[in-house]
Amino acid sequence: PDSRVEKxxxxxxxxxxxxxxxxxxxxxxxxxxxxxxxxxAVNWYALPARQQHHRPDSERQDRAARHRRYRLENRHRDQRRYLQRADGDCASRIRALLTQHGIALREGEVAADWAGYASLDGYVGSPVFRLGEETFVGRQHLPLIRARLP
Structure with missing residues (x-):
C-alpha cells in the first residue's frame, strides 16, 4: 500500500x-x-442531544457498568451545579462561537455510527473525535490526536 494515501x-x-x-x-x-x-481539515458534526440518564436495574450490572453509571451520575451532578450559575443557553453559545470562526455544523449529516454515542452506556462527554478508524471521547485526547497525525 502507498503510505501517501494513508497519510x-x-x-x-x-x-x-x-x-x-x-x-x-x-x-x-x-x-x-x-x-x-x-x-x-476538520468536519464538524452536531451530535444528537443526550438522552436522559436512565437507571438500569443495579442487580444486573457488572462492576464496570456500575462504575460507568457512577461516573455519568457524578458528571450530571457537576453540570447541574455549575449550570445553575450560567446565564444563557449553552447550545446557542457554542453555535455562536462556531459561527464566529466560520464553522458550519453538519447537523443533518450525522453518520449512522455517530448517532449512537448519545445513548451508549457510559457515554460521558463530548466532543467525540474520529481519526481514521479510531474514536476518542473528550478534549483531553487532543495531545494524543496531535501525536497520531503524520
Whole structure:
C-alpha cells in the first residue's frame, strides 16, 4: 500500500460536538489550534442531544457498568451545579462561537455510527473525535490526536 494515501486519509479529523454539553465549548479552541498548526481539515458534526440518564436495574450490572453509571451520575451532578450559575443557553453559545470562526455544523449529516454515542452506556462527554478508524471521547485526547497525525 502507498503510505501517501494513508497519510492523506488521516489529514481529516471528524469532530462531533454535543451542543447540550458544556465541555464542548472549551474544546473548540483546541481543535482550531490543532487544525491550524497541522494544516488539518476538520468536519464538524452536531451530535444528537443526550438522552436522559436512565437507571438500569443495579442487580444486573457488572462492576464496570456500575462504575460507568457512577461516573455519568457524578458528571450530571457537576453540570447541574455549575449550570445553575450560567446565564444563557449553552447550545446557542457554542453555535455562536462556531459561527464566529466560520464553522458550519453538519447537523443533518450525522453518520449512522455517530448517532449512537448519545445513548451508549457510559457515554460521558463530548466532543467525540474520529481519526481514521479510531474514536476518542473528550478534549483531553487532543495531545494524543496531535501525536497520531503524520
Amino acid at each position: 492523506t486519509a488521516l489529514r481529516t479529523l471528524d469532530v462531533g460536538i454535543g451542543l447540550d454539553d458544556p465541555e464542548s465549548y472549551p474544546a473548540v479552541a483546541g481543535v482550531l489550534e490543532l487544525a491550524q498548526d497541522l494544516d488539518l
